[in-house]
Amino acid sequence: MYNAKYIMPGLVIFLGLITFPLWFNVLSCTRYEAPQLALPEDQQECIIDAKVMRAEHMTLLNDWRDKYVRDGEITFTAANGKIYDMSLMNTCMSCHTNKEQFCDSCHTKNSVYPYCWECHIAPRGNQ
Amino acid sequence: MAFFISLILVLTLCAASYYGAEAGMQWLFGMTIPYLAIAGFVCGFAYKIYSWAKSPVPFRIPTTGGQQYSHEWIKNDPLDNPHTVSWTVGRMLLEILTFRSLFRNTEVVIHRTEDGPRVAYNSARWLWLFALIFHYCFLVIFLRHFRFFMDPVPFFVRGLEFMDGIFQIGAPRLYQTDVLILAAVGFLLLRRVFDQKVRYISLISDYFPLLLIGGICLSGIYMRYLSKTDINAVKTYVMGLFTLSPVSAEGIAPIFFMHLFLVCALLLYFPWSKLMHLGGVFLSPTRNLPNDSRMRLHVNPWKPPKKYHTYEAYEDDFREFMVEAGLPVDKPLDKADA
Ligand code: HEM
Numbered sequence: 001m002y003n004a005k006y007i008m009p010g011l012v013i014f015l016g017l018i019t020f021p022l023w024f025n026v027l028s029c030t031r032y033e034a035p036q037l038a039l040p041e042d043q044q045e046c047i048i049d050a051k052v053m054r055a056e057h058m059t060l061l062n063d064w065r066d067k068y069v070r071d072g073e074i075t076f077t078a079a080n081g082k083i084y085d086m087s088l089m090n091t092c093m094s095c096h097t098n099k100e101q102f103c104d105s106c107h108t109k110n111s112v113y114p115y116c117w118e119c120h121i122a123p124r125g126n127q
Numbered sequence: 128m129a130f131f132i133s134l135i136l137v138l139t140l141c142a143a144s145y146y147g148a149e150a151g152m153q154w155l156f157g158m159t160i161p162y163l164a165i166a167g168f169v170c171g172f173a174y175k176i177y178s179w180a181k182s183p184v185p186f187r188i189p190t191t192g193g194q195q196y197s198h199e200w201i202k203n204d205p206l207d208n209p210h211t212v213s214w215t216v217g218r219m220l221l222e223i224l225t226f227r228s229l230f231r232n233t234e235v236v237i238h239r240t241e242d243g244p245r246v247a248y249n250s251a252r253w254l255w256l257f258a259l260i261f262h263y264c265f266l267v268i269f270l271r272h273f274r275f276f277m278d279p280v281p282f283f284v285r286g287l288e289f290m291d292g293i294f295q296i297g298a299p300r301l302y303q304t305d306v307l308i309l310a311a312v313g314f315l316l317l318r319r320v321f322d323q324k325v326r327y328i329s330l331i332s333d334y335f336p337l338l339l340i341g342g343i344c345l346s347g348i349y350m351r352y353l354s355k356t357d358i359n360a361v362k363t364y365v366m367g368l369f370t371l372s373p374v375s376a377e378g379i380a381p382i383f384f385m386h387l388f389l390v391c392a393l394l395l396y397f398p399w400s401k402l403m404h405l406g407g408v409f410l411s412p413t414r415n416l417p418n419d420s421r422m423r424l425h426v427n428p429w430k431p432p433k434k435y436h437t438y439e440a441y442e443d444d445f446r447e448f449m450v451e452a453g454l455p456v457d458k459p460l461d462k463a464d465a
Contacts, residue, residue, distance in 0.1 A: 002181070004180065010175060010409060011176050022165065024277070025277065025369045026369075031276075032363065032367070034359060058299055058440055059298055104223055109362060
């Protein structure tokens with residue numbers, strides 16, 4: 001092997017970097033726990049089926065904002081005919097009262113930083 | 128033909144993993160193959176570099192685009208024709224980070240003039256531009272993916288995500304790199320398909336990686352913006368893989384396993400393909416050697432000791448026969464014996 005004193009360090013650094021998550025997680029004995037959501041205790045149903053909500057909540061909120069701000073539409077009719085205010089603060093957060101224990105528990109683990117909270121004030125439970 | 132074979136290959140990989148995962152083979156596409164692919168990539172990459180490092184590079188290969196360093200009063204071009212190690216490092220950095228060689232790409236065109244056809248060489252920078260976009264988008268996307276691989280998420284991810292989605296289009300926020308990489312892969316592909324001269328020299332090994340990477344990006348984009356795969360379940364699953372304690376793949380859509388399997392195919396294919404230019408660019412003799420052929424004595428490094436058989440010794444061996452045959456000799460027979 002020629003020029004090993006340059007090539008070997010280069011190779012080791014590259015392979016070390018590219019496999020970093022693997023050996024770092026193993027060596028640091030990382031244990032990952034799926035986030036636990038604090039669900040509202042006094043409510044049984046969400047405005048949409050929870051499964052759909054999990055996938056589509058960001059689209060829904062984005063739509064709500066545009067409809068509310070631009071088209072003046074202020075209510076949302078659920079599949080069962082119930083009518084809700086199109087409001088993050090007054091509808092969503094009235095049940096999910098704690099941003100840290102609800103929104104953030106998934107968002108932070110998955111590096112999701114929505115800009116909702118640049119305007120809205122996050123409720124912090126009963127504190 | 129090569130294009131369609133590659134397309135069918137990639138579609139087969141997609142279908143196999145999608146329907147395989149749907150039929151309950153998540154362990155195969157989600158665990159066995161990823162581990163194999165990582166091992167295969169690491170070993171294959173190391174082996175390839177080793178096999179290249181075995182070839183000696185005994186002398187400088189100065190393919191230069193600039194004036195060599197000589198006298199003080201002749202202006203030299205140290206980045207194009209470096210004579211020291213540090214300038215050579217500069218040339219390598221520019222090559223690797225900005226694809227400088229590709230910037231010099233030209234195209235041949237034929238102008239029809241009154242005096243008949245005339246050949247001209249134009250600079251053709253589209254290839255450079257889209258290749259650059261492609262590589263940097265790939266890098267950013269790859270780095271952003273570290274949010275799935277580590278916990279807590281590494282520090283650089285948040286900034287990258289912020290910059291990448293800075294236009295705040297839609298929710299989930301549209302990443303510029305997603306749009307740009309599709310445009311770039313599209314350009315690189317269409318260039319091969321519609322430019323006759325390039326199509327003529329394009330092989331399966333040219334189309335296949337492009338289509339494979341295109342498939343990876345499309346499936347990823349589909350997961351993020353359209354089908355909205357359950358990211359939480361994915362992170363839990365991927366962290367299981369990366370802590371060597373795999374968990375069940377409950378609740379993850381087959382499209383994720385397709386995305387993952389295409390990535391594994393890329394990893395396994397990588398070391399044996401032209402994609403190895405990732406490592407190879409560092410070993411390019413025309414880029415990584417200073418042009419100091421005339422300043423230093425370069426000794427052949429594996430020069431074997433030579434055995435010489437001089438004319439004198441030759442004559443000693445055959446003198447009698449030479450004299451017999453009437454050939455002239457330096458030392459006559461009687462003197463040689465003494
Ligand atoms: C060569 C490597 C890879 C490339 C080029 C790639 C490309 C992409 C692209 C372009 C997206 C669209 C969204 C975005 O840009 O973040 C995406 C999303 C995604 N990728 Fe990859 N990917 C790669 C490797 C992986 C690996 C190894 C995994 C998991 C083990 C993975 C899991 C995902 C998931 C779960 C999404 C959806 C993200 C979301 O919904 O926000 N990808 N990928």
